[in-house]
Amino acid sequence: MNRILSILFFVIAGNAYAGEIIVQKGGSLHNALRQAREWRRTNDQRCEGGITIRLAAGRYYMEEPLFIRPEDSGTADSPTMIVGDEGAVICGDPVQRHTQLWPEEGMEKMLAFDTAARTITIATPPDSILERVPTFNQPGQQFEMVVHQRWAIAILRIRQFAVHGDKTIVSFMEPESRLEFEHPWPQPVINEEGRTSGFLLRSTEQRDGIEQLVMIDGASHVTIEGITFENTCWNRPLHKGHVTLQGGFPLTDAYKLKDSPGLPWDENLENQAWIERPVSAVSVRNASGIVFRNCRFQHLGATALDMESISNGSIEHCTFDDIGGSAILAGSFAESPREVHRPYADLAGQCSNLTIGHNTISRATQEDWGAVGIGCGYVRDCTIVGNIVSDVNYSGICIGWGWTPHDTGMHNNVIAGNRVYDYARQLYDTGGIYTLSNQPGSSISHNEIAPPAHAPYATNNRAFCIYLDARTDGFRIVGNTCKARPILRDEIGDNHPGPNISFE
Numbered sequence: 001m002n003r004i005l006s007i008l009f010f011v012i013a014g015n016a017y018a019g020e021i022i023v024q025k026g027g028s029l030h031n032a033l034r035q036a037r038e039w040r041r042t043n044d045q046r047c048e049g050g051i052t053i054r055l056a057a058g059r060y061y062m063e064e065p066l067f068i069r070p071e072d073s074g075t076a077d078s079p080t081m082i083v084g085d086e087g088a089v090i091c092g093d094p095v096q097r098h099t100q101l102w103p104e105e106g107m108e109k110m111l112a113f114d115t116a117a118r119t120i121t122i123a124t125p126p127d128s129i130l131e132r133v134p135t136f137n138q139p140g141q142q143f144e145m146v147v148h149q150r151w152a153i154a155i156l157r158i159r160q161f162a163v164h165g166d167k168t169i170v171s172f173m174e175p176e177s178r179l180e181f182e183h184p185w186p187q188p189v190i191n192e193e194g195r196t197s198g199f200l201l202r203s204t205e206q207r208d209g210i211e212q213l214v215m216i217d218g219a220s221h222v223t224i225e226g227i228t229f230e231n232t233c234w235n236r237p238l239h240k241g242h243v244t245l246q247g248g249f250p251l252t253d254a255y256k257l258k259d260s261p262g263l264p265w266d267e268n269l270e271n272q273a274w275i276e277r278p279v280s281a282v283s284v285r286n287a288s289g290i291v292f293r294n295c296r297f298q299h300l301g302a303t304a305l306d307m308e309s310i311s312n313g314s315i316e317h318c319t320f321d322d323i324g325g326s327a328i329l330a331g332s333f334a335e336s337p338r339e340v341h342r343p344y345a346d347l348a349g350q351c352s353n354l355t356i357g358h359n360t361i362s363r364a365t366q367e368d369w370g371a372v373g374i375g376c377g378y379v380r381d382c383t384i385v386g387n388i389v390s391d392v393n394y395s396g397i398c399i400g401w402g403w404t405p406h407d408t409g410m411h412n413n414v415i416a417g418n419r420v421y422d423y424a425r426q427l428y429d430t431g432g433i434y435t436l437s438n439q440p441g442s443s444i445s446h447n448e449i450a451p452p453a454h455a456p457y458a459t460n461n462r463a464f465c466i467y468l469d470a471r472t473d474g475f476r477i478v479g480n481t482c483k484a485r486p487i488l489r490d491e492i493g494d495n496h497p498g499p500n501i502s503f504e
Helices: 029-041 176-182 236-240
Strands: 004-011 016-023 051-055 058-061 066-068 080-084 088-091 098-102 108-114 119-123 141-148 153-164 167-172 198-205 214-217 220-225 228-232 251-256 271-275 280-285 287-293 296-300 303-307 314-316 319-323 328-330 355-357 360-362 374-376 383-385 388-390 397-399 414-416 419-421 430-435 438-445 463-468 473-478
Touching: 016 029, 029 051, 029 066, 153 176, 167 176, 176 251, 214 287, 228 280, 280 287, 280 296, 296 303, 303 319, 419 430, 430 438
Parallel strands: 016 051, 051 080, 058 088, 066 214, 080 220, 088 228, 214 280, 220 287, 228 296, 280 303, 287 314, 296 319, 303 328, 314 355, 319 360, 328 374, 355 383, 360 388, 374 397, 383 414, 388 419, 397 430, 414 438, 430 463, 438 473
Antiparallel strands: 004 016, 098 198, 108 119, 108 198, 119 167, 141 153, 141 198, 153 167, 251 271
């Protein structure tokens, strides 16, 4: 195989064999993985003690993701290891570039948000901007409005500008126009809470690029160590815009219950929403015993690492920097075809016994401000310990989903010994540590959380070191500090929490 050298090692201690496949710079990871799969298939003696695929220093460009299948699985005694020498980089294409047209910095205030006409009214931009923005369908370029929506942003492709003196009415492309104006939460704040929501106009290079680098589906006992994952794109906004429910999860359908709001499990419910999972550079699903250790994730357009459905996995001592969406996602978020506001009892078991430990996360949420540092949905027996999370535009560490007091199988989740600072940089309704729904036997302990940053745009100052959002219950909260002093109970934000929260 091209530039692949396989070496049979004899491991002295234990008298067992282990196979190593070395991929030289410019070689094929796909071919190396196929070689390891053939050893597994034929029960080759080189499987004894495990198989290591070792990447020499260099950049490995992925025209298609490395797909790690069930047939690539190791065992507890014979794991599959993909290990990088220093300087080994798995990469795709650099993230799309934006040019902010107006204002040059920050955001302008919008004047009106018309749900019936599906338009946004703004002050008429300068002539220099009007000369550019209405020139739609320019090759390789599109124009967008980015809208501040309290705990999320919307990216709306511009369809038309209608100038009426000092006011301009803007309409948008589908499907994002329908989703933006039909779904009630979140939407922009207009002349409420003391401020008016902001927006910016920008151009984006119209170019699809590599979004995914590695996909692990159905495999077990695989360790990835010492590899840098770098440069991926985020193509969805170029074709569909980007309107989210929360946490960076795009809406696929959404509307408000106008006649007789309320459903059997929530008499006040007015939202109906269906979402899809954000794309990720590295994804893991239907897996067990998957370990990421001492890896680096950087310059990625959307989610960096997504552990959707896994048991007994870990992410340890990894570094995340300059991430467009969330650095780490884990567990189900009741993606389509399910409606997200129903209580589900079967989802938490899909992500259990996951450890997210001693990682450093900085400058996540760069493209989608509403994404998070670490985001866990329906999970159980998960531990988030010793991480440092900083420089994020929404929440730092989030756990839980469902907005429900009902039993959903989420339990025994631990958030301990983390440091979170420089969060809530752009949005609000947020927390350094943020929780949702009933999670019996869970705890938030001995975390160091700085005060939230001052969000510069529409805000009602709903940002907290710890935020127990809708129906949070079942947590023991102890020993958390801010500026070296204990966080007091009345400093913790809450939104209709349950009765079984212990604060010490």
